[in-house]
Amino acid sequence: MPSHKLKLISGCMAPLIKTGDVVYSVPRDRYRSGEIIALHHEGKLYVHRFYYRLPPPFGHLFLQKGDRVRGFTLSRLDQIKGKVIIPQFEATVGPYTRPRVYLRFCRQLLGQAARQILKPLGRRLNSSGS
Secondary structure, eight states: OOOEEEEOOSOTTTTTSOTTOEEEEEOOSOOOTTOEEEEEETTEEEEEEEEEEOOTTSTTEEEEEOTTOSSOEEEEGGGEEEEEEEGGGTEEOOTTSSOHHHHHHHHHHHHHHHHHHHHHHHHHHHHHHO
16 A cells, blocks of 8 residues: 655644654545544645544535644545554554543544534525425
8 A cells, every 4th residue: 555754844733743753644445533644625734633524414524633723624535645654653543542531532522523513514404405
């Protein structure tokens, strides 16, 4: 599988990945909540954490954010370049490499973010369908 070498220029994933660290992205067919991904968004390349794929009919969208970024961003699945591998850990960074407390916190934030995003989308669907 081809991989892409990336050098981070921001600290949005610190302290796990710091500015100047080199990581690799490997394309995958599926991504799980908690995995770190490389993606194109608004013309820039980001390394952020994959949080949640929205249910149908919005299944082509997902929530992502950097660990040091406050808000979630809604992105399209076709913007993902691949899953991030951090050479200094010599392992793929996935959802089980973070402490349980952090994962619980992420799930709570994810639930809040999903509700904030799905509520307006639902209203738009209901108003356009009538």
